[in-house]
Amino acid sequence: MATPIKLPFSNKYDQQHAQEYLLKHQDGLARKLSHKRDEQLARGALALAGEPGLVLDLPCGVGRFWPLLAEKPNRVIIGADNSAAMLEIAALAQPADVVKRVQPLQTSAFAIDLPDNAVDSIFCMRLLHHIGDPAHRLAILQEFQRVTRDSVIVSLWVDGNFKAWKRKRLEQKRRLGEEQGGYQNRFVLPAATIEDEFRQAGFRIQEHLNFIPLYAMWRVYVLRKR
Template identity: 65%
Template sequence: MTKTPHVELEFSRKYDRSHSEQYLKKHHEGWARRLSHWRDEQVARHALRLADDPGLILDLPCGAGRFWPLLAEAPYRVILAADNSADMLAVARASQPADVVARVRSFQTSAFAIDLGANAVDCIFCIRLLHHIQSAENRRAILREFHRVTRDTVILSLWVDGNYKAWKRRRLEERRAKEGHAWQNQNRFVVRRADIESEFEQAGFRILGYKDFFPGYAMWRTYVLRKKS
């Protein structure tokens, strides 16, 4: 299978050095952010166990490397990390613990056209990307590329409907639209669970399981997918 042509999304252009450093800091500012990060790690550990604790993993997009220490908890694990932003990679390598960074091979690439061969890794770890993707066509393109590159599993998170925060967000969007104040430059989106789960199926995956950040309340859901044989 040939790789998907490169797609450049508007939101990805903002991650220069300054914005990358802000992204690193925001997950450690205040008790609410620290609690959220703790829950993110808890969900990630659950997902890794469900994916049979993969030995060769691609963290994409890796952002400022906030999950590198968690991924390095397994001493046998080989960690590849990639991001569309060279500045984000530089911040990650400068900010994470040296012993962890020494175990990570990082490179710049797009989720739409990953610079790896077919079946290159055991698992793709994709946290906080798909909620930026409004277009179903673009989501399917990313999922097809994940199917090409992973040998076995994918762990990914996104915003889904069917919870209080999604209902509240929809009400707010409807009110703003009626008032003629639609959000400008919106780059985060809620996806219907039925739609994304159908897209997983179309891309050649089956769902092993999922974990909600806060069931019934929060929009974040982390899925664990297995490539169909």
């Protein structure tokens, strides 16, 4: 059996990092408003996907979306993450009545520890913008295609907006200013590129939702298994 792919940031989320990640998303008005918009998009995407009954939240991080996923009373939630520390913090940080609805699972997105067609939908917020290698993205998408019966909800950064243009200029300045060979772990993808990768992995695109059209990089896709 092939060894699962491991990226340089895969083991970053120890107890301290997990705690910092939790606090980061609660820090300040801008982040709170951003989280509210994330929730709006997620609710819209779940509705478009037909309000799936069995959802795999991967990577679930500190359970930021568990209360939202638990809004549907009979929904079964599998909260999965590569980091045991993230799962531990999530169980402490989220409301107890929500946590008892979640089945925790420590697993890699490259090799999900579930059988074929195991869930109705995979809910994947804030992972793919960390994956710069097309082969790695395709490996994740093919694994999602194997594990879901029906849909995938996925968020990432795309081009064609003001923030992506601004980021590209900033990165060009950095390259001119200093030869830094440091590991990059956030990527803006051309929408045409990722949409082609979705199709290669066996999905059709049902819909996409933009965080702030023409301004923000975040986009949520609702994909259906072909």
